[in-house]
Amino acid sequence: MTDRPSSPSRPSSRRILSIWLVRLAIDRWRLAEGLRAGEGGDAVPHALISETAHGPRITAANAAALAEGVQVGTVLADARALCPALAVSPADPVGDRAALEALALWAQRWGPWSALDLPDGLVVDVTGVAHLFGGEAGLIKDAAQSLAARGFAARLAIAPTAGAAWALAHYGQEGAILHPGDNLDALPVAALRLDPATVLVLRRLGLKRIGELSGVARDALARRFRNHKAPAANPLIRLDQLLGRVPEPLLPVLPVDVPLVQRRLMEPIRHRSLLDQVLGDLCADLVRVLEGRALGARRLELALWKVDGEVLQRRLELAAASRDPAHIAALFGRKLDDLDAGFGIELARLRAPWTEPLPLSQRDFEAAAEAHGTSLAACIDRLVIRLGPDAVRRPTPRASHVPERAQKWVSLLGAPSTSVDGLLHRLADAASSREAGQGHRPLKLLDRAEPIAVLYASPDGLPRRFRWRGQVHEIARAEGPERIAPEWWRERSTVRLRDYYRIEDGEGRRYWIYRNGLPDDGRGGIPEWFLQGLYA
Known part of the structure; x- marks a missing residue:
């Protein structure tokens, strides 16, 4: 056994402010509802829920709900068994992340840069700025008052490293400041930012405090956790980060400079x-x-x-x-x-x-396209202004092999990946593939497949004559079938498979028809025939 020191080997001049937004999600809900902390926001038990495979679960709760025994992570049904008057609202993790990023930029009033400490914290470098607030205690007081004025409950701490500041903010005294020579031996091992499974292993080994790790040989801990590469699963990595022995990379939050005049x-x-x-x-x-x-x-x-x-x-x-x-x-x-x-x-x-x-380019190339009229992008913009954004749409592929589900219509302006040039390239590729004999499906599909009456079919199943919209068509050529099975993961088991045929009548018109089901497939009566597409 060898002893290891529990404080940095040399004093560090760097100072890090850790801000833990204790109730970020519930504070955001309360502010959106126009409620005040401690009054309307906590008078009625309220919780935020998210959908899981086992039903809705509690992700955050206000003070009234916590007082009634509601715990984060429990199933909503169990929580309502303890608190029948519990009101719920859907959680908004995306909104929480956006609010945290906005607060990170706002928190740069206390230091030159800030970073996110997910899921509900911030890290601010306050090295050399504490004297502007009358010392580090004054800086913490100013930050706490500013956050409270914005409606957020927070715990703050200052230490030489981000890990030490996080440990004090979560498990130390409120407004704690770690000075050179101080140690964190009395804090629990969970203050090392370890995942629950690793904390449980350490407790089973009898290691409940950070100071107790100094009584264990480093080689013994390294052998026990040698297969754990993630910092949250390896107490040695977290301890070295806490003491400043190894660097901990932090990604600063930078404001986006929006072009403005x-x-x-x-x-x-x-x-x-x-x-x-x-x-x-x-x-x-x-x-x-x-x-x-x-x-x-x-x-x-x-x-x-x-x-x-x-x-x-x-x-x-x-x-x-x-x-x-x-x-x-x-x-x-x-x-x-x-x-x-x-x-x-x-x-x-x-x-x-x-x-x-949009790199700089010579406009002479566009001049030829605009010489006889308006370019496609400008035409689309004018149509959107006249008709509205929902009236101008484009098809986009979907993950489905069923023809009527293989694409959907979306707004031309809705997705950042929308590109007129890309749309033209896709149309050109489709045309070239048809010319090469590779396109087997028609470009024009009916909004809804229409039933047809097959008047005669050969013994091998190929249709020879059919009636559609009151007109009888003699089939001169037929090719198929192309069998398409139902999507069992989204449809009922009674849905029948389809056999598609490309046919041509005596006048040279080509159609895309299919037979819904097979004889004696056990999923219904006799098969039905439908016409779904037309070839140009």
Whole structure:
């Protein structure tokens, strides 16, 4: 057995502030509901739930629910057995993450950089800034008051390393500060940020405190946890991070610099002609900013401040990344027809929160496409402005081999991956594959497969004559079948398989039909025939 020190071997000048948002999820719910902590937010037992394979589970609970015995992680049915009056709302982990990122940027008022400490904490480097707040105790007091003013309950601590600060924030005294020469021997081993399974193993070995690890030889611990590479599963790694013996990489949260331009007008304007001129100038200014970053705008937001303080906002989404100021100004002009300037507009701001890489290129290549009309991207943008974003859609593939489920229609503006050039390439690939004889399915599918009456079928099952929409068609050629089995993971067991045929009638018209089911398959009566597609 060898002893190991429980404090850093040399003093560290680095100082880290750990912020633990004790009730992040429930605080966000309470703020969204307009409730105050300790009053309406905790008067009625309330919990947040998430759906799991075994039913809804509690992910967070307010003080009233915790007082009634509700515990995080329990099934909702068990929690309501303890607290029948428990009210629930769906959890929002994505919103919690977004709120944590916003708080990380806001917390940089106490240090030059900050990082996320998932799932509910922040880390701020406060090295050399404590004197601005009257010392580290004053810094912690200021941070606690600021977080409380924003409606968040928090525990804070300062230490030389992120691991030590986390341990004090979670298991030490409130507002604890670790000075050189102090140790954390009295804290439980869970303060090392270990997963529950590793904590359980250490407790079974009789190691309940951090100081008790010093009585165990390092080689013995290394042999016991040699197969555990993750830091949360290896107490030696976490202990070295706690003491600053090994570096712990932290990813700082950086603000996104959104391209933005604005014009503060010398006199308020009310006339539309002047507003169009200001809008054109804003678009030209923004395009210069985008060109400098090799970006193109996909979403733009225009904000107009009126003299009386009201803010008018208009938003625009483009089918493809663009830096064309005339095109952007023309699209925004259609959104300003119903504008009420009141006593005048004194400030105009244009920003592009959604951008995509758009390298500089020679416009002569586009000039040939626009010489005889409008480019496809500009045409789509104008159609969206006139008809609305839901009226202009594109097909996108889905993970299904059933023809009517193999694609779905989505908005052209809805997904960042939408690209007019990509859409044209996919159409060209489909056309070339058909020309090469590789395309076996028709481009045109009926919205709903229509039943047909097969008047005669050969003994091998190929149809020879059928009636559709009151007209009889003699089949000159037939090819198939292409058998498509039902999707057993999403359909009932009584769904029948399909045999598809490509057929051609005597007049050269080609159809895509299928027989639903097989004779004597035990899943219904006689098979039925349907027509689902037409070949061009």
